[in-house]
Each structure stands twice: as C-alpha cells, then as structure tokens.
C-alpha cells in the first residue's frame with residue numbers, strides 16, 4: 777500500500793531527526809523548472825523527490841547520512857531505485873524544492889525561504905530522488921499561496937539598514953526570531969588560531985545566515 781510505505785518512510789526520517797519531510801511529484805516540479813535543474817535530468821525515471829530537512833533541531837553529517845541511507849534502503853526493499861541527489865553537485869534548487877515540499881514560502885522581499893514557525897531558520901539537508909511513484913499521485917503541498925507573511929509585514933524590518941556587526945538583514949525578520957539559535961549555532965573558531973579584526977567581523981556576521989542558504993541558493 778503506497779500510504780503505508782509513505783508512513784514508514786516518514787517515520788524512519790523522523791526517527792533520525794528530520795523534522796521536515798516532504799514528498800514532491802517530479803513531473804509537477806520539473807514542469808516549472810529550467811531544463812538544467814530538473815529532477816529527471818539527474819534521474820531520468822524519477823517520479824518522486826523526497827525533501828529532507830530540519831528546523832529547530834541539529835543534525836551532524838553522520839546522522840544525516842544514516843537517515844538518508846535508511847530511507848533509501850526502505851524504498852529499495854519496496855522495489856524503488858533511489859538516488860541521493862547530492863543536490864549541490866547536481867545544481868538542483870534547494871529553495872524551490874523546499875517550497876514545493878511545503879516547508880515555507882520564498883520571501884519576495886529577501887528571497888529567503890520562510891517557515892511559518894521557524895522563519896528563515898531551517899535547513900534542507902538533501903533530496904532523495906525515487907524512480908516511479910511509490911506513494912501514488914501526490915498533491916500540491918506548497919503553502920506559498922496561503923502563507924504570504926511579507927504582504928502583511930508592517931515596516932519590513934529586514935530592509936532596515938544593518939547595524940554592525942550583524943550584517944545580514946534576515947536576523948530582523950520577526951518570524952522565527954526565537955529559533956535561530958537552534959538551527960544556526962555560533963561558529964566555533966579554533967582557540968589556538970588568532971583572529972584578525974576583519975575575520976572576527978566576518979565570522980560574527982556568518983553565524984546569522986540561515987544554514988539553508990550558506991551552501992546554495
């Protein structure tokens with residue numbers, strides 16, 4: 777039963793800490809993407825993509841790897857070949873996939889993905905591409921039509937001039953402002969290495985950039 781398999785896979789992902797889980801119909805997604813960023817370019821018979829992310833929890837790279845493998849193994853046992861997209865290598869768009877998975881809305885003001893609770897403080901770890909449609913036909917999960925926070929945002933504080941040493945305007949977004957510490961911890965600088973004033977300034981600013989966008993847009 778497709779719905780049972782979906783519940784199994786969702787449970788496996790949640791068990792390792794992926795609190796953001798979103799299956800996406802590949803044909804629907806690809807129809808709106810540039811040719812070089814389509815899922816079927818990476819896996820020609822891709823029918824489904826599973827977007828895996830976190831908001832409010834931390835996952836180290838080993839845990840992420842284990843989680844991806846468990847989900848992949850479960851699907852393979854059910855007869856569906858999978859490819860761990862390594863989306864950075866394949867040039868897939870994390871924000872567009874996260875939007876399609878229903879994680880949030882891309883702000884027309886800042887261009888950052890905003891989650892209803894966590895604001896910009898979320899991270900997409902990877903995307904699993906699956907041959908066929910193991911979960912059956914998927915509906916549209918995007919919330920971008922119903923969740924448009926920037927349209928009602930008085931003053932748009934993200935556009936206010938930055939105050940050093942905090943350079944990134946996203947820290948002024950009121951959505952999820954209480955959650956940034958959970959998903960983007962301060963960078964740890966090796967104690968034995970002296971930091972120049974300029975490096976200290978850059979590190980201080982980088983800690984406020986949502987992890988989702990540290991790696992690609």
Ligand code: SF4
Pocket residue numbers: 883885886925926929932933934935948949950951
């Ligand atoms: S501060 Fe307001 S306008 Fe800016 S990204 Fe957040 S919700 Fe949108």
